[in-house]
Amino acid sequence: MYTPDDLVPALTAFVDDQLWTARAPLRFYGVPMGCRMTVCRLADGRLLVHSPIKLDAIKPQLDALGEIAFAVAPNFIHHLYMGPFLEAYPNARLFVSPKLVAKRPDLRAEGVLGDAPPPGTWGETLDQAIVRSGTVMDEVVFLHRPSRTLILCDLCECVHADAPLGWRIMGRLAGIYEHYGPPLDMRLSFRDRAALRQFVTRVLSWDFDRVVLSHGNLVHAAGKDIFRKAYAFCL
Numbered sequence: 001m002y003t004p005d006d007l008v009p010a011l012t013a014f015v016d017d018q019l020w021t022a023r024a025p026l027r028f029y030g031v032p033m034g035c036r037m038t039v040c041r042l043a044d045g046r047l048l049v050h051s052p053i054k055l056d057a058i059k060p061q062l063d064a065l066g067e068i069a070f071a072v073a074p075n076f077i078h079h080l081y082m083g084p085f086l087e088a089y090p091n092a093r094l095f096v097s098p099k100l101v102a103k104r105p106d107l108r109a110e111g112v113l114g115d116a117p118p119p120g121t122w123g124e125t126l127d128q129a130i131v132r133s134g135t136v137m138d139e140v141v142f143l144h145r146p147s148r149t150l151i152l153c154d155l156c157e158c159v160h161a162d163a164p165l166g167w168r169i170m171g172r173l174a175g176i177y178e179h180y181g182p183p184l185d186m187r188l189s190f191r192d193r194a195a196l197r198q199f200v201t202r203v204l205s206w207d208f209d210r211v212v213l214s215h216g217n218l219v220h221a222a223g224k225d226i227f228r229k230a231y232a233f234c235l
């Protein structure tokens with residue numbers, strides 16, 4: 001079942017000793033859509049945490065995985081729990097999407113995410129690309145090479161048949177009910193189709209089979225086909 005409000009978050013291995021995810025309840029304008037955090041093992045054994053959720057229930061599990069080297073907020077929406085996360089892990093180096101720098105200056109990010117890993121960070125393990133074609137979204141997506149996993153946040157979402165009613169209604173309106181893709185409002189905001197095509201083409205050039213996304217079931221196989229279909233409208 002997907003995103004019940006009483007969900008107790010727990011870290012679950014998506015790929016053994018490489019990638020973990022945890023889901024948590026989240027209401028967006030009253031709609032119970034839930035969200036997901038991702039933890040990546042880096043080449044040096046340390047960890048990168050993508051889009052943290054509320055830590056309470058999962059902190060002991062997270063602590064047991066190892067040292068958290070980096071935290072990333074991949075777009076300007078997924079930042080709600082970043083403040084408390086950094087209080088819990090003050091040595092984690094924070095990198096955020098360009099629009100979040102202005103929105104949350106209090107987070108004091110070390111750097112801004114772009115089309116390449118910042119020097120001296122996670123480049124040995126992860127690649128990244130930023131979509132700049134939209135008037136709204138500025139999301140940065142990641143490729144976790146060891147697990148061949150594409151890590152998305154909001155660029156691709158899916159509402160499933162077992163989701164709460166409000167989220168199913170939203171899903172039908174947004175064109176993402178039982179369909180992986182960008183919600184309609186985001187899709188309409190992609191004004192620069194050439195830039196979007198360039199971004200999608202680059203992502204499709206990566207070697208991945210799995211997909212992690214913030215809203216929708218994890219994709220264990222054929223992830224590249226799903227991403228290609230999601231963005232076929234711009235190719």
Ligand SMILES: [Fe+2]
Pocket residue numbers: 035077078153154214215
């Ligand atoms: Fe989201």
